[in-house]
Amino acid sequence: MNGLVLLIPVALGLGLLGLAAFFWSLRQGQFEDLDGAALRIFVEDEQDRPT
Amino acid sequence: MSAVALIERDFAVPDIRCAGCIAKLEQGLVRDRRIAAARVNFTEKRVHLSCTPDADMPDLLGAFTTLGFEAHPIGTGEEADAEAETSRALLRAVAVSGFAMMNIMLLSVSVWSGAMGATRDLFHWLSAMIALPTVAYAGRPFFRSAWRALRHRRTNMDVPISIGVLLVSVMSLYETATHGAHAYFDGTVMLLFFLLCGRWLDSVMRDRARGGFTALLRNMGTGAMVFRHERSAHWVDATALEPGMEMLVAAGERLAADGVVAGGSSSIDLSLLTGESAPQTVRLDDIVHAGTLNLDAPLRVRVTAAGADTAIADIARLMGEAAQGKSRYVRIADRAARLYAPAVHTLALLAFAGWMIAGAGWHHSLLIAAAVLIITCPCALGLAVPAAQIVAAGALMRKGVLIKDGSALERLSEVDLALVDKTGTLTLGRPEAQGLDRLDIGIKSLILALAQASRHPLSEALTRGLQVHDVRPADIRSIRETPGFGVEGRWSDRMVTLGRPIGTELGEALATQLAVDSRPVATIRFADRLRPDAAEAIEALRGEGIGAMILSGDRAEAVAPVARELGIMAQTAMSPQDKLEAIARQAALGHKVLMIGDGLNDGPALAAGHASMAPGSASDVGKNAADCIFLGDRLMPVVEAIRMARRTQAVVRQNFMLAIVYNVVAVPLAFLGLVTPLVAAIAMSGSSLLVVGNALRLKAAMW
Numbered sequence: 001m002n003g004l005v006l007l008i009p010v011a012l013g014l015g016l017l018g019l020a021a022f023f024w025s026l027r028q029g030q031f032e033d034l035d036g037a038a039l040r041i042f043v044e045d046e047q048d049r050p051t
Numbered sequence: 052m053s054a055v056a057l058i059e060r061d062f063a064v065p066d067i068r069c070a071g072c073i074a075k076l077e078q079g080l081v082r083d084r085r086i087a088a089a090r091v092n093f094t095e096k097r098v099h100l101s102c103t104p105d106a107d108m109p110d111l112l113g114a115f116t117t118l119g120f121e122a123h124p125i126g127t128g129e130e131a132d133a134e135a136e137t138s139r140a141l142l143r144a145v146a147v148s149g150f151a152m153m154n155i156m157l158l159s160v161s162v163w164s165g166a167m168g169a170t171r172d173l174f175h176w177l178s179a180m181i182a183l184p185t186v187a188y189a190g191r192p193f194f195r196s197a198w199r200a201l202r203h204r205r206t207n208m209d210v211p212i213s214i215g216v217l218l219v220s221v222m223s224l225y226e227t228a229t230h231g232a233h234a235y236f237d238g239t240v241m242l243l244f245f246l247l248c249g250r251w252l253d254s255v256m257r258d259r260a261r262g263g264f265t266a267l268l269r270n271m272g273t274g275a276m277v278f279r280h281e282r283s284a285h286w287v288d289a290t291a292l293e294p295g296m297e298m299l300v301a302a303g304e305r306l307a308a309d310g311v312v313a314g315g316s317s318s319i320d321l322s323l324l325t326g327e328s329a330p331q332t333v334r335l336d337d338i339v340h341a342g343t344l345n346l347d348a349p350l351r352v353r354v355t356a357a358g359a360d361t362a363i364a365d366i367a368r369l370m371g372e373a374a375q376g377k378s379r380y381v382r383i384a385d386r387a388a389r390l391y392a393p394a395v396h397t398l399a400l401l402a403f404a405g406w407m408i409a410g411a412g413w414h415h416s417l418l419i420a421a422a423v424l425i426i427t428c429p430c431a432l433g434l435a436v437p438a439a440q441i442v443a444a445g446a447l448m449r450k451g452v453l454i455k456d457g458s459a460l461e462r463l464s465e466v467d468l469a470l471v472d473k474t475g476t477l478t479l480g481r482p483e484a485q486g487l488d489r490l491d492i493g494i495k496s497l498i499l500a501l502a503q504a505s506r507h508p509l510s511e512a513l514t515r516g517l518q519v520h521d522v523r524p525a526d527i528r529s530i531r532e533t534p535g536f537g538v539e540g541r542w543s544d545r546m547v548t549l550g551r552p553i554g555t556e557l558g559e560a561l562a563t564q565l566a567v568d569s570r571p572v573a574t575i576r577f578a579d580r581l582r583p584d585a586a587e588a589i590e591a592l593r594g595e596g597i598g599a600m601i602l603s604g605d606r607a608e609a610v611a612p613v614a615r616e617l618g619i620m621a622q623t624a625m626s627p628q629d630k631l632e633a634i635a636r637q638a639a640l641g642h643k644v645l646m647i648g649d650g651l652n653d654g655p656a657l658a659a660g661h662a663s664m665a666p667g668s669a670s671d672v673g674k675n676a677a678d679c680i681f682l683g684d685r686l687m688p689v690v691e692a693i694r695m696a697r698r699t700q701a702v703v704r705q706n707f708m709l710a711i712v713y714n715v716v717a718v719p720l721a722f723l724g725l726v727t728p729l730v731a732a733i734a735m736s737g738s739s740l741l742v743v744g745n746a747l748r749l750k751a752a753m754w
Contacts, residue, residue, distance in 0.1 A: 008177065012154060019150045026139060036093025042070035
């Protein structure tokens with residue numbers, strides 16, 4: 001019983017953290033362009049390019 | 052600079068294909084001092100620009116052109132945003148109910164494994180604390196829809212869902228307070244989660260299709276250069292055009308409004324408006340219509356009607372009438388719900404009455420009635436249709452077919468007769484150079500060099516045609532384009548021109564001539580060709596048991612060769628009204644008609660057909676009225692879409708069968724009072740997974 005008092009809030013808290021993170025990323029528009037996100041890793045920044 | 056308020060604009064750029072394109076656009080566009088920021092959305096093939104107010108539309112389009120991309124301005128997309136917002140709200144509800152479901156399940160598992168006494172009560176109270184706010188938040192879409200139905204004295208799928216969820220929540224709370232053994236909090240939340248998944252999939256499907264449609268819809272005629280006074284012209288959006296304005300229409304541009312020619316002469320391609328394939332010559336004081344394409348030379352057009360007042364208003368009225376017939380179509384899920392909702396209510400009432408008569412007491416009877424409600428609630432049914440349709444729509448989208456909504460797939464699967472427009476649908480709807488392979492290689496390279504330098508539709512057709520032949524452009528210097536005549540340049544020390552043929556033996560037919568030092572060397576004719584796989588597609592349609600017939604607005608002489616080549620019947624010189632009547636006639640004979648067409652004149656027919664398809668090159672009206680759009684030059688996607696629709700419908704039917712079998716097994720158990728929260732949880736998740744798994748088979752069927 002004593003363990004539960006600690007563990008249940010921890011489990012719920014972690015779950016809520018995940019939920020909050022999902023809401024945050026949704027609001028940031030991170031799911032707007034899923035295919036583009038996969039390609040952007042290949043895009044070099046302008047300043048990195050040799051001139 | 053920072054003090055200036057920036058304007059946000061969206062562009063559809065269909066040619067974004069790779070990471071290189073993203074980099075080129077985002078980094079290249081901001082080099083223009085008027086563009087502050089550019090952001091590519093690869094999924095939707097769109098670019099979002101923040102620019103200073105002094106950046107005119109042609110300048111912005113020019114910025115894209117210099118980077119080698121063709122861009123089409125699209126609206127601010129406010130309506131699309133509102134739709135996307137409902138999707139996002141549903142997704143948030145899915146996330147909340149998913150979170151609640153997992154945590155309550157965690158607590159329930161311990162109860163099922165034998166937690167007793169104070170521990171069980173604690174877990175039940177914790178579940179209640181998670182479940183009740185979740186039901187209040189995530190259940191809103193169902194409660195709202197159920198309330199709306201009840202207020203109009205109707206019932207729908209959401210009524211038993213809402214009653215079930217509320218009843219079970221209250222009963223479980225009572226159980227918890229009275230130290231009972233069974234609380235169904237996990238069941239209610241799980242039910243909400245699965246149902247919300249179905250709703251969300253449905254909404255995403257509509258959004259995605261609409262995103263593709265809006266991008267295509269705003270493709271053309273979105274504005275014009277209007278003379279402010281004699282010397283200066285500025286860009287005016289199509290919506291802001293007014294009668295009396297004078298617009299400049301460049302060669303190769305579409306007219307944004309109806310008007311009268313006030314200067315210049317040219318030929319106009321009417322094919323989108325009437326289906327007529329030969330271009331029409333226009334001179335001073337001739338009437339020209341919105342949506343037609345200016346082929347030869349720049350025109351000054353005085354606007355006589357803009358926006359809703361244009362010649363298409365008539366067609367719009369016909370379309371409104373035609374579309375009413377289709378809105379009576381009832382989707383398969385709604386048809387099922389019509390039978391389902393009363394059945395569920397009766398069953399629950401019967402269970403309650405039966406146990407009361409048997410003397411079980413109202414508490415026990417109510418608990419069993421609640422179990423019946425929750426076990427019969429259409430979890431699998433709610434997922435059955437959207438899961439199959441979104442998989443099918445995704446697979447079709449990758450093949451270049453956009454589906455407007457789920458009901459379009461259902462109707463498409465039922466068609467048994469195809470009525471097809473000619474110009475732009477069976478044919479490509481654009482001039483194609485003929486006999487290029489008979490030309491000498493040196494001449495080809497001369498033509499390519501000159502044609503490349505021009506944006507005239509015929510030059511573009513030449514460039515496109517010659518690229519297939521692996522020709523390298525000749526070295527031609529000081530190339531100059533004369534509007535209304537053609538292109539000229541210097542090739543070593545000789546004068547070469549590509550332009551209007553000298554001599555008039557060609558009549559009205561489209562042709563261009565290459566001349567060296569004013570001596571004609573080669574004449575190339577242009578014609579609208581059949582789509583490369585038109586015959587194959589018609590044959591495949593026949594294989595699927597779908598006959599085809601041509602309905603064309605063009606003259607009989609122009610249609611006959613096409614009909615002969617494809618071996619199908621044709622009706623010619625048809626007005627929009629005639630096409631509408633032809634469809635009504637076939638429908639009266641019991642046929643489910645698939646209308647395939649592209650033009651403004653096909654709009655009413657597209658709206659009237661049981662299902663309809665339009666090519667990506669179709670007019671705004673055509674695309675608006677059609678249920679699906681196929682992209683590219685091939686006609687085969689039409690057949691593929693029908694095949695896919697039929698397979699989808701088969702899977703939907705299987706899913707319904709699965710849901711019924713599940714109910715046949717589960718309902719008697721619930722009636723007997725054997726459904727504990729554990730059984731409910733297993734039955735519900737099991738049937739939902741089965742249905743989704745079955746829908747995913749469609750994905751495999753495509754490859």
